[in-house]
Amino acid sequence: MNPIFITIGMLTLSNVFMTFAWYGHLKYFHNKAWIVAALVSWGIALFEYLLQVPANRIGYEVATAGQLKIIQEVLSLSVFIPFSLFILKEPFRLDYVWAGLCLLGAVFFMFRDKIMG
Numbered sequence: 001m002n003p004i005f006i007t008i009g010m011l012t013l014s015n016v017f018m019t020f021a022w023y024g025h026l027k028y029f030h031n032k033a034w035i036v037a038a039l040v041s042w043g044i045a046l047f048e049y050l051l052q053v054p055a056n057r058i059g060y061e062v063a064t065a066g067q068l069k070i071i072q073e074v075l076s077l078s079v080f081i082p083f084s085l086f087i088l089k090e091p092f093r094l095d096y097v098w099a100g101l102c103l104l105g106a107v108f109f110m111f112r113d114k115i116m117g
Contacts, residue, residue: 007059014051015079021045027088070110074103
């Protein structure tokens with residue numbers, strides 16, 4: 001399988017863990033002391049790193065660090081929006097669309113050598 005697809009899959013799963021580590025406590029631990037939320041978040045973040053570090057090492061074989069970072073940002077927003085809507089029950093905001101369009105511009109500029117030629 002192509003390393004970029006392995007990287008994207010692993011980074012997607014990593015982002016699921018990251019999103020729960022960073023924002024899940026707002027829903028599930030809001031009535032607990034912050035230190036409890038922080039410790040649980042660190043535990044979840046361990047699984048994020050167990051996926052993210054090898055994903056970036058694999059991806060670095062076929063992409064630059066800047067390209068990997070843009071992939072990460074696109075995946076982060078792609079995971080965060082459904083999390084925000086379905087877990088945190090926040091309303092959809094048009095700002096998500098604008099942010100996504102800005103990221104598409106970033107993707108173009110970081111990958112234009114592969115896109116254009």
